[in-house]
Amino acid sequence: MTIAIMQPYFLPYIGYMQLMSAVDTFILYDDVSFINRGWINRNRLLINGQEYLFTVPLRDASQNKRINEVHLADDPKWRSKLLKTIEQGYRKAPYYGTVMPLTEKIVNFTTDSIAELVHFSLVELNTFLEIPTRLVASSSIYQNADLKAQDRILDICRQEKATRYINPIGGTDLYDKPSFATAGIDLAFIQAKRVEYAQFNRPEFVPWLSIIDIVMFNDVPTTRAMLTEFDLL
Template identity: 80%
Template sequence: MTLAIMQPYFLPYIGYMQLMNAVDTFVLYDDVAFINRGWINRNKLLINGQEYLFTVPLKDASQNKPINEVHLVDDPKWRGKLLKTIEQGYRKAPHYGTVMPVTEKMVNFTTDSIADLIYFSLVELNQHLGLTTRLVQSSTIYNNGHLKAQERILDICQQEKASAYINPIGGMELYDKPTFAQEKIALSFIKAKRVEYPQFNRNQEFIPWLSILDVLMFNDVTTVRAMLDEYELV
């Protein structure tokens, strides 16, 4: 069984989805410290031909809190504002008609927890794309918050009886293959390849690494499924 562990990101870029698709079980690491100005509650869209950074507003977010204890602001107006921005940016995109209802369902999910909002949205994206990856919130099952760093990752792998663990390429300095091999777990790192596709203006330079929403608005599910395999393991 192949496993990956990653902090929860809302409407993430395609590399995140590639990692999720590459494994049997994907653990949302939601009981570790929240990262200010990270990608947990932010991502990029294509609005009027330019990158646009959207942010889900949070209440008293702090790096002293675990992600699953961070709450959304009480004012629900941000949901309508975000959906309006997406509508204005993508209503002329070829797959707007099929993707927008899924987007509305994700954004309007009733919760005050950023962790639960992200979990729900990733389940919806999984279903929309026909993926079979099992999604797990780390706060709900492993009971190993006393462990740190690589030791905790290994413990989750052992609890899940994983034979292989895939980590984002940025973690090459954090984890070492011999230590995992001692536990009979094959460690590899995923490196996303640059994926290009037609956006609105074919004469304009392609803007990469936007939210998966951008990918879905311009490509059918079959094409996106093929894009999810555009990576290498090292």
């Protein structure tokens, strides 16, 4: 059993999707502190040939709240505005006809919780890309929010009977392999490779955009192949 644990990110970049596709169970770490100006409710698209940062507006978001306690803004117009932006940016993309209905289903999902919106979006993306990974919200099952940092990660691994834990490469200073080895768990770090593809006729590729950018320009088999373009360290 291989698992990974990450905060929920909305329409994430390819590295996040690679991590999710590389494991059997992916835990959405939704009962930890919200991160202001992070990737929980933001990501980047290609609009008019330029990088564009979109944000899902939130109500009273604060690092003093857990992610699953943060609500979407009351004004529902953000949904139609975001969809209009995506339509304008990608309507001439080769796979717009199949990807836009998926995008509309995700953005229009009825909830006032950013954690629930992200969870739903990742389930839909996994279905679309035929990724069999099981998704679990940490707030729903483990009952160990009193533990901190590595201790909590190890406890989740034990509860899941994991034999391997994969973390993004940025966590190399947060976890140590001997502690995991003592618990009978192999600790690995994933490093995404830069994957390029045609973005209309733009001469210079814009990397690390939302998965929406990738599936607008690539079919499912090509995208699935891109999800294997990483190193495990």
